[in-house]
Amino acid sequence: MVDTVAINNKFALDARMGPSFQTTVIALMGGYEDRNQDWQVALWRYDVSLNHRPLSEIRAFLSHILGRRGAANSFPLRDPLDNTLTDENIGTGDGVTAAFQIKKTYSDSDRPYVRPITIVSNLVVKVAGVTxxxxxxxxxTDGVITFTGGNIPTAGQAITVSCDWLVRVRYMxxxxxxxxxxxxxxxxxxASAGPFTLMEVLR
Known part of the structure; x- marks a missing residue:
């Protein structure tokens, strides 16, 4: 279960961030490699330092660490670069499927990447353009939209969402x-704090 206390947006200042995969690379004869993608879903990592901040901010940071019991409990973080969806297509109806995961698709000509979104607010759901x-x-629930009986999207109907979203993280x-x-x-x-690392978690 993720705590409801979101980290202060000011903590995002000076952050270094990006997606992290885990790949096992085995060296083979002749200079070849055997590469195995251990994680199918990337986990975002945030490296943060709070440099020369007012004592009130550092005390708030200390309270947040204590509230989370260090690395024990996850909490929502607003990614300063990526935190909204606008009419994002999350699927197409087939008349049978009722549940659709909220997700963001990052375009790539060879390998598009789909990022699941689990903590959302201000959600607007449209089916074939109708709210x-x-x-x-x-x-x-947890980023999964489930249509009620009699409202399952029919074949060919696009399901789109607009929302604000947060990332589930913990102190590393x-x-x-x-x-x-x-x-x-x-x-x-x-005072200053860090550097410290926040790591995205799936639960």
Whole structure:
């Protein structure tokens, strides 16, 4: 279960981020390689440092670490680069399938990548361009839209969504250091934290 406490947007400043795969590479004779893609879904990694911030921000960061019990509990993060969908196509009806995963497709001429989205808000669902009503026409749980009886999209109908979304992450380590380069009794006290890493998790 993911906690509801989202990390402060200011923590995204100065972040280094990107998708992470896991691939097993075995060297073969003659310089060839055997490569096995261990993860079919990439997990995003965020490397963050809070440099020279007001003490109030560092104290908020400390409270957040304690609330999550270090690396034990996941929480939602707003990716500063990628956090909305607008009329994103998530499937096509066939008259039978009722459940559709909210997802974002990253275009690539050889290997398009589909990223599942599980934490959403301000959701708008359309079938063949017609906006549907939550509970009446569909329900949504963990990013899966399930159409109710009598409202399953028929063959050829496009299902599209617009929404804001968050990434489920956890602290990679239980220890995330804080430093005080200028003491709290000075005229303009500030502190720093990190670097620390947030890693996307599936649950």
């Amino acid at each position: 549907k009503t939550v509970t009446t026409h569909y329900t949504q 380590a239980d220890y995330n250091p804080i430093s005080l380069p200028i003491g709290p009794d000075t005229a303009t006290p500030f």
